[in-house]
Structures are given as C-alpha cells and as structure tokens.
Amino acid sequence: MKPTLLYNAHFVALQKRTHNITAVLLNNGIIEKTFIVGKKLPTAMKKIDLKGNYVIPGFIDSHTHLISRGLELQRIDLGKCTSLSECLEKLRAAVQRDDDLAFGSNWDEFMWPHGEKNHLMKETLDKISKKKPVIMRRVCGHFAVVNTKALECIPRQWKIVDRKNGFLYENVVDNLNEIFKSSKGMLEKAIDLATAEAHSHGITTVHEIATPERFRLLQELKRQGRLRLRFAVYIPREYLHEVASLGLSSGLGDDVLKFAGIKIYVDGAIGAQTAALSRPYEHTNNKGMLLITTQRLRNIAEIAEDNGIQLMIHSIGDRATHAVMKTLERSLDKKSYLRHRLEHIELVDDYSIDAMARLNVIASMQPNFVRRWQTPGSMYERYVGTRYKDMNCFKKLLSKGVRVIFGSDCMPIGPLYGIEGVVHHPSITGRLDPGEAMRCYTTAPAYATFDEDKKGMIETGKLGDLVVLDKNPLQEKSLCEAKIVMVFVDGELVYKKNE
Numbered sequence: 474m475k476p477t478l479l480y481n482a483h484f485v486a487l488q489k490r491t492h493n494i495t496a497v498l499l500n501n502g503i504i505e506k507t508f509i510v511g512k513k514l515p516t517a518m519k520k521i522d523l524k525g526n527y528v529i530p531g532f533i534d535s536h537t538h539l540i541s542r543g544l545e546l547q548r549i550d551l552g553k554c555t556s557l558s559e560c561l562e563k564l565r566a567a568v569q570r571d572d573d574l575a576f577g578s579n580w581d582e583f584m585w586p587h588g589e590k591n592h593l594m595k596e597t598l599d600k601i602s603k604k605k606p607v608i609m610r611r612v613c614g615h616f617a618v619v620n621t622k623a624l625e626c627i628p629r630q631w632k633i634v635d636r637k638n639g640f641l642y643e644n645v646v647d648n649l650n651e652i653f654k655s656s657k658g659m660l661e662k663a664i665d666l667a668t669a670e671a672h673s674h675g676i677t678t679v680h681e682i683a684t685p686e687r688f689r690l691l692q693e694l695k696r697q698g699r700l701r702l703r704f705a706v707y708i709p710r711e712y713l714h715e716v717a718s719l720g721l722s723s724g725l726g727d728d729v730l731k732f733a734g735i736k737i738y739v740d741g742a743i744g745a746q747t748a749a750l751s752r753p754y755e756h757t758n759n760k761g762m763l764l765i766t767t768q769r770l771r772n773i774a775e776i777a778e779d780n781g782i783q784l785m786i787h788s789i790g791d792r793a794t795h796a797v798m799k800t801l802e803r804s805l806d807k808k809s810y811l812r813h814r815l816e817h818i819e820l821v822d823d824y825s826i827d828a829m830a831r832l833n834v835i836a837s838m839q840p841n842f843v844r845r846w847q848t849p850g851s852m853y854e855r856y857v858g859t860r861y862k863d864m865n866c867f868k869k870l871l872s873k874g875v876r877v878i879f880g881s882d883c884m885p886i887g888p889l890y891g892i893e894g895v896v897h898h899p900s901i902t903g904r905l906d907p908g909e910a911m912r913c914y915t916t917a918p919a920y921a922t923f924d925e926d927k928k929g930m931i932e933t934g935k936l937g938d939l940v941v942l943d944k945n946p947l948q949e950k951s952l953c954e955a956k957i958v959m960v961f962v963d964g965e966l967v968y969k970k971n972e
Contacts, residue, residue, distance in 0.1 A: 475518070475519050476498060476499065476500040476505070476518050476519065477498070477499045477500070477518070477519045477520070477521060477964065478496060478497075478498050478499075478514065478515060478518055478519065478520045478521070479496060479497050479498075479499065479520075479521050479523055479528070479939070479961075480495065480496035480508075480514060480520060480521070480522060480523065481495075481496075481522050481523050481524060481525060482495070482496070482523035482524075482525065482526055482527065482528050482941070483525070483526070483527045483528065483945070484497065484507075484527075484528045484931050485527050485528060485529045485911075485931075485945070485946060485947060487529065487530065487908060487911055487912050487915060487916060487930070488912070488916060488930055493509045493510045494507045494508065494509055494931060495508055495509060495510055495512075496508040496514055497528075497931065497939075498515070498518075499937040499961065499964035500964065501964070502936065502937050502963040502964045503934060503935065503936055503937050503964065504931065504932065504933055504934065504935050504936075504937055505933065506933055507931070507932070507933055521959075521966075523941055523958075523959075526941050526942060526943055526958050527941070527942045527943070527944065527945055527946060527955075528931065528939055528940070528941050528942075529911065529915065529931075529939070529940050529942065529946060530915040530916070530928065530929050530930055530931055530935075530938065530939065530940070531675065531676070531677025531678065531915070531928070531938030531939055531940055531960070531961070531962065532674070532675045532676045532677060532678075532888040532914050532915060532940060533676070533677070533678040533679075533680070533878075533914065533915060533918035533919060533928070533929065534671070534676045534678070534679045534680065534879075534880050534881050534886065534888065534914075534918075535680045535837050535878040535879060535880035535914075535918040535921060536680055536682075536816055536837055536839065536880030536881065536882050537671075537679040537680065537681050537682070537880065537881065537882070537883055537886070538614070538681070538682055538882070538883050539664075539667040539668075539671065539679050539681050539702075539883065539886075540660065540663050540664055540667065540681070540683060540687050541650055541663075541883070542663075542667045542670070542883045542886065543660075543662065543663025543664055543665070543666045543667035543668075544650060544655055544659065544660070544663045545578045545579065546663070546666045546667065546670070547659060547662065547663065547666070548576045548577070548578065549563050549564060549567055549575065549576060549577035549578070550577075550578065550579055551563060551577045551578060551579050551580040551609065552578075552579035552580070552581070552612065552885075553584075554580060554584065554585075555584050555585065556585050556586060556589060557582075557585055557589040557590070557592060557593055557597075560577060560580050560609065561597070561598075561601060563577060564577050564598070564601050564607055564609070565601050568601055568602045568605055568607065572605070573605065573606075574605055574606040574607070574608065574623070574653060575601065575602065575605060575606070575607045575608065576606075576608045576610075576649075576653065577608065577609050577610070578610045578612075579610075579611075579612045579884075580609055580610075580611055580612060581611070581612045581744075581845075582611075583846070583851060583852045583855075593609065593618050594618060594638045594639055594640070595618070595619065595620055595621060595624070595637075595638055595639025596639075597618075598618060598619065598620035598623075598639065599620045599621050601620065602620065602622065603620070603621060603622060604622060605622060606619065606620065606622045606623035606626055606653065607619065607620040607622070607623060608620075608623055608649060608653070610646060610649060611646075611744060611745065612744070612884055613742040613743075613744040613745055613884075614646060614647060614742070614882075615642065615643055615646055615647075615741045615742035615744070615745040615747055616640070616641065616642055616646060616742070616744070616745035616747075617640075617641040617646045617649065618638075618639050618640060618641070619639045619641060620639060621639070623639075623653075624636055624639060626652060626653065627641070627645065627652060628652075631644070631645040631648075632644070632645070633645065642741065642745065642747060643738065643741055643745075643747060643764060644738065644764075647709075647738075651684065657690070660687065660690055661690070661694070664690070664691070664694060664700075665699075668700075668701055668702045669968075670886060671702055671886060672701070672702070672960050672962075672967050672968040673957065673960075673968055674886055674887040674888060674889070674890075674957065675888060675889070675940035675942075675957045675960055676702070676886070676888065676960075677702065677703060677928075677938035677939075677940070677960065677961075677962045678702070678703035678704075678705065678918070678928065678938065679702060679703070679704055679705070680705045680707065680733060680785075680837075680880060680918070680921070680922065681704050681705070681706050681707070682706075682707050682708075682709070682736050682785075683706050683707075683708065684708065684709060684712075685708060685712055685715075688706050688708065688732070691704055691706065691730055692730065695729055695730050700729055700730060701962055701965075701967050702962065703728060703729055703730070703938070703962070704729070704730045704731075705731055705733035705922045705924075706730070706731070706732055706733055707733050707734050707735065707736040707785045708732070708734075708735055708736065709735070709736050710735050710736060710737045710738075710773065712735075713735050713773060713776060713777075713782075714776075716732075716735065716780075716782065717776055717779075717780040717782065720780075721780075721782075722780060722781035722782055723781060723782055723783040723811065723923075724922075724923055728924075728927065728936060729963075731922075733783060733785075733922050734777075734782055734783030734784060734785050734811075735773075735777065735782055735783075735784055735785065736785045736787065736816075737765065737770070737773060737784060737785070737786045737787065738764050738765070738787045739763060739764060739765055739770065739786055739787060739788045739793045739794075739796070739797055740761055740762060740763055740764060740787070740788060740789055740790050740792075740793035741761060741762060741764070741789070742789060743789060743790075743819060743846070743852065743853065743856055743857070744846075744852060744856075746759055746761060746856065747761050747762050748761045748789035748790035748793065748819070748820075749761040749762060749763050749789075749790040749792040749793035749796075750790040750791060750792055750820065750857070751790075751791050751792045751795070751822070752860075754856050754857065755855065755856055755857060755858045760792065761790050761792070761793075763792070763793060763796065767796055767799070767800050770796075770797065770800045771800050771803060771804050774800065774801060774804040774805070774813075775804055777811065777813075778804070778805070778809065778811065781811065782811070783811045783812060783813060783814070784811070784813045784814070785813075785814050785816055785837070786813065786814065786815050786816060787816045787817060788815050788816065788817065788818055789817045789818065789819050789820070790819075790820055791820045791821055791822045791825070794815060794818050794820075794821050794822070794825045795822055795824060795825050797815065797825075798824070798825045798828035798829065798832075798834070799828075801813070801828070801832055801834065802828055802832065805832055808831070808832055808833040809832060809833060809834075812833060812834075812835055812920070812921060812923070813832075813834050813835070814834065814835035814836075814837045814878075814921060815829070815834060815835070815836055815837065816837045817837070817838065817839060817882075818836055818838060819838075819842065819853075819864045819865055820857065820860060820863070820864050821866065821870075826869065826870060826873050826875060827873065829870075829873075829875045830873050830874040830875050833876075834875075835875075835876045835877075835878060835920075835921050836870050836875050836876065836877045836878070837878050837879075837880055837921070838865060838867060838877060838878070838879060838880075838913075839865075839879070839880055839881060839882050839884070839891065840865070840867070840879050840891035840892060840894045840895040840910070840913075841881050841882075841884060841885060841887070841890055841891035841894060842865060842882075842884070842894075843865050843891075843894035843895065843897075843898055843899075843903065844890065844891070844893065844894035845884070847861060847864060847865060847894070847898070847899060848899065849899070862899060862900045862902075863900065863902060864903075865898070865903050866900070866902040866903050867895060867898070867903050867904075867905055867910075867913070868898075868901065868902055868903055868904055868905055869902040869903070871905075871909070876917060876920060876921075877913050877917060878913055878914075878917045878918040878920075878921050879891060879892075879895075879910075879913040879914045879917075879918070880918075888914045889952075889955060889957075891914075892907070892910045892911065892914065892952065893952070893953045895910040895913075896910055896949050896952065896953070906949070907946055907947050907948065907949055907952045908947050911946055911947070915929050915930075916929035916930055917929070936963065937961055937962075937963055937964030937965075938961060938962050938963070939960070939961045940957060940959070940960050940961075941957070941958040941959040941960070942955045942956065942957065942958060943955060943956050943958050944956070956970065957970060958970050
C-alpha cells in the first residue's frame with residue numbers, strides 16, 4: 474500500500490497524550506507520523522481529504538460471535554418480529570423452500586404481546602414441519618425451542634434438554650451450529666458478511682469466541698490474504714486440556730489473528746432466567762443456575778495460570794460473580810499477570826467489585842443491553858424488579874478501579890448503538906460521559922489482549938486502524954446522531970459510506 478495522508482480533520486483526543494493533531498500519515502499498516510497545527514504537510518503522496526470530520530481509533534468489540542452472526546445473516550432473522558405468529562410465518566416459508574432445515578435466531582418475547590411465549594413449544598414447531606428440523610434460538614443464545622425432528626438430531630449426552638417440550642438451555646444452544654453443521658463455503662461467506670457488517674459500524678478488531686475448527690478456517694483465510702478484520706480468538710473451555718498440552722499460551726499469533734484465551738460459562742442469562750442470582754427472579758422461587766462447580770473452576774484457573782492462558786469467564790448474575798471472585802481469590806495470591814476477564818456481570822455485588830479491582834480482573838460488559846432491556850418496564854425490571862436500576866453499573870466499577878471494556882455480544886453489533894445507552898443510562902451508577910464510554914470501546918479493550926502499545930490511540934507507531942465520524946463523539950447530543958463515514962484497517966480504507 475502506498476503511503477496515505479489523512480488531512481483536514483479533527484483527530485479526537487480520547488487520552489491526554491493526543492494534542493492538536495490535524496493530519497496523520499499511514500504507511501506499512503501503521504501511523505508513521507502525526508502532524509500538529511502549523512506543521513507543513515507533505516505534498517508528493519496520496520491524500521484523502523476528510524472534509525472536517527472527526528477521527529477516532531478503531532472500535533474494538535470485546536465480545537463477539539461474529540462467525541455465528543455471519544451464519545445468521547444467511548438464515549432466518551427473527552429479531553424484528555413483533556409476534557410469535559410472525560416468527561412462525563418466516564419459519565414456514567423457509568420449510569417450503571429447499572432448505573435442509575429452518576433455523577431462526579434472535580427472537581425476543583419482549584417484542585411480542587404479553588404471554589405469547591407460553592404458546593411456543595415443540596408441538597408448535599411440529600405444525601410447521603415434521604420432516605425437517607425447525608429451530609428457534611432466543612436472542613440471548615441461552616435458550617431455544619425445536620421441533621421433534623431437530624430433537625432427534627441432538628445426541629443424548631447433551632444436558633439441560635427438555636425433550637418433552639423441545640426446550641434447549643445453555644451449552645447445547647451454544648453448540649447448535651456444530652450439531653447442525655454448516656458447509657465450509659457457508660462459513661467463509663459468514664466471515665465475509667460479518668466482517669462487512671463490523672466495518673460498517675466502525676469495528677476494526679473483535680474478541681471472538683470460536684471453536685478450533687473455526688480458528689483454523691480464520692488461519693486459512695489469513696494465509697490467503699482475505700482477513701480484513703483483526704481477530705483475538707477465545708476457544709471454549711472443553712478444549713482447555715488440548716490447548717495446554719500443546720503448549721499454547723495467550724498471545725500466540727500476530728496483529729491480524731491470535732489465540733487470546735479460553736472461554737468458560739459459569740451461569741446462564743437473565744432472559745432465559747438461568748443467570749445465577751442471590752435473590753429469586755420476580756414472582757418465582759428460581760435463582761438461576763451455576764453451570765460449573767467452584768472446585769472445577771479453581772482447577773481451570775490453576776491450569777490457566779500454570780500455562781499462561783487468559784480466562785474469559787461468562788458470569789451474569791451476582792451469585793455467579795461472587796462465586797467466581799471467591800474462587801479466584803483462593804487461586805491467585807496476587808494480581809494475575811494474565812488479565813483474566815469476566816463477561817457481562819450485569820448484576821454484581823460490592824464484594825465482587827472490590828475483589829476484581831484487587832486482582833486486576835477486567836469487566837467485559839455490553840452497553841447495548843442497557844438500550845434493549847434496562848428501560849422501565851423492559852425485561853430487566855420484569856425479571857428482577859427494582860434491582861434492574863443497579864444493573865450494568867459501569868460508572869461504579871470504574872470508580873472502584875476496575876478496568877471496564879465494552880463489547881456487543883452481537884446483540885446487536887454496533888458501538889455507537891451501545892454508547893448511546895451508556896450516556897443515557899437510567900442510573901448514575903452506570904452513566905458515563907461520551908469520552909469515558911468511547912475509551913471503553915477503544916483504548917481499554919486493547920489492554921485486555923495486551924495490545925495497549927499497538928492500538929486504541931492515535932499516535933505515531935500505532936496500528937493504522939481509524940474510524941471517521943461525521944459528528945463530534947465527545948459531545949453527547951452529536952454523538953447520538955453520529956454516522957460512520959470511513960473505516961481504515963491496517964492503513965487501508967475498508968469502508969466508505971455511500972454519499
């Protein structure tokens with residue numbers, strides 16, 4: 474790539490070290506030089522006039538299932554359906570085509586008339602087809618309903634399966650794309666489609682959860698020069714022993730693709746009422762479920778520490794996070810150099826927050842959940858009552874010294890969507906100003922994968938990953954109206970908004 478000068482723009486200072494930059498020179502994939510006010514710009518090179526727009530470091534989405542998202546884009550999206558009948562109609566149309574199965578994702582009963590979910594069960598989907606598998610996976614990814622034919626394809630060793638009603642929970646739901654295998658061509662197309670979607674939202678790096686098989690596919694595409702997004706990959710915990718026995722440790726790879734760590738599930742999700750809470754869900758005796766024993770978690774933590782493997786620990790409910798931190802305190806006698814991370818922590822107690830700060834455990838959180846479910850009368854309030862106001866307490870965590878990073882979980886993908894939820898958070902314990910929110914999607918996530926010296930800031934020597942916005946992202950009103958104009962990855966223009 475030829476050296477490229479980006480000029481006539483406001484380069485936004487998300488940290489104190491960036492001052493009055495008016496142009497940057499991109500060369501060999503990095504920011505080779507920055508120019509401040511009054512400094513003469515070079516002339517004999519390729520230039521891009523940014524027309525007075527605003528430039529920030531590339532967004533880093535710290536929690537994605539991007540390949541699965543790409544598969545969804547080829548399947549049936551139920552995310553906008555406002556009733557069960559609308560979902561069923563879409564599935565019925567798929568069955569009538571030549572598709573081998575009807576796989577619908579992203580339904581959310583809180584968009585349907587109240588009580589309609591009670592009519593969704595195996596028999597409901599059997600009416601659509603008894604010959605082809607029919608699958609309805611909830612937006613949270615922790616609950617699905619399937620028909621009889623799909624149940625016949627699910628091996629008996631999978632646990633938490635209600636075969637009478639066709640209800641699937643937790644791990645089996647997470648593995649539906651493995652049980653109902655996609656072709657290699659479909660997976661490659663999934664990566665291309667999801668990458669294009671990520672670029673359109675200003676994302677230049679993802680922290681992706683993927684099986685070894687998908688990691689190998691990413692390696693193959695990288696060798697072919699087809700990866701245009703940076704991937705830090707976390708592999709499910711069932712592969713921990715294989716990873717450790719091979720001597721793999723976090724960070725193996727390069728700036729385009731690397732192994733980052735191991736993903737563990739400790740509990741479920743609020744929407745599936747399987748997240749482990751200290752007090753029951755509203756109008757029930759149910760406190761959710763812990764999916765792993767504390768002894769097993771401690772063993773995993775010790776293996777990870779011994780082998781230099783970072784842990785990505787899914788923990789949503791306050792009871793789950795409390796148990797995790799108790800276990801880590803017993804396993805770690807000091808701050809871990811591996812920067813272990815807790816995913817989601819939507820509801821968390823004070824003990825856990827203090828322990829996270831002491832042990833340098835990162836809080837990887839999803840601000841888009843605030844917009845979807847944390848308004849009065851929405852899912853959080855209906856399921857946990859007045860506790861909903863204390864959920865996603867970004868500000869409180871930061872004030873206690875916990876490092877907070879943001880991701881989307883692809884529900885939906887889009888940092889600007891999530892950041893709007895942060896600046897308008899219903900509680901002072903969660904609300905951040907635009908600058909704080911932007912840092913949680915740029916500079917802070919770089920630290921989580923030991924890349925703080927390479928990305929997340931606009932500085933000489935940093936990777937050439939930049940996003941151009943049409944509004945000032947540090948002003949609350951304009952941030953909520955901002956649009957992505959251009960995106961650069963590795964110094965190359967990968968997205969440009971249609972004029």
